[in-house]
Amino acid sequence: xxxxxxxxxxVGGLAGLVACGDDVSVTEPPPPAxxxxxxxxxAVQVGAKIQLSATEAATWASSAANVASVxxxxxVTAVAAGTASITATSTVDVSRHxxxxxxxxxxxxxxxxxxxxxxxxxxxxxxMMTLVPRAA
Numbered sequence: 001x002x003x004x005x006x007x008x009x010x011v012g013g014l015a016g017l018v019a020c021g022d023d024v025s026v027t028e029p030p031p032p033a034x035x036x037x038x039x040x041x042x043a044v045q046v047g048a049k050i051q052l053s054a055t056e057a058a059t060w061a062s063s064a065a066n067v068a069s070v071x072x073x074x075x076v077t078a079v080a081a082g083t084a085s086i087t088a089t090s091t092v093d094v095s096r097h098x099x100x101x102x103x104x105x106x107x108x109x110x111x112x113x114x115x116x117x118x119x120x121x122x123x124x125x126x127x128m129m130t131l132v133p134r135a136a
Contacts, residue, residue, distance in 0.1 A: 042103075057091045061087050061089070
């Protein structure tokens with residue numbers, strides 16, 4: 001009797017699925033977001049190097065290589081004052097990309113003391129500091 005009952009349940013279940021038609025579909029979950037990490041939140045000085053990384057294998061490009069260049073591994077070098085957009089494009093799916101903005105400052109400031117103002121400029125790669133008198 002139990003076997004008959006189980007068989008009837010199984011047949012009823014199959015009949016119910018067949019009656020539903022072919023409207024059953026299976027969808028894959030969306031891929032995780034493609035993103036860049038490691039970007040500074042403040043301006044960087046000329047000569048600074050910043051290592052960026054993407055959530056998956058990517059190619060890298062700069063909108064202004066004269067301001068901030070980027071190599072194939074996501075290593076950004078601050079070249080000159082200005083702003084550049086660094087973009088990573090997935091090598092798995094080129095429609096997936098992300099960008100960050102890098103702001104580069106020249107590394108100088110005016111300093112005043114005892115009525116004298118000088119412009120202090122720091123050249124990090126060369127390890128030099130320059131002081132230039134400024135008009136008051």
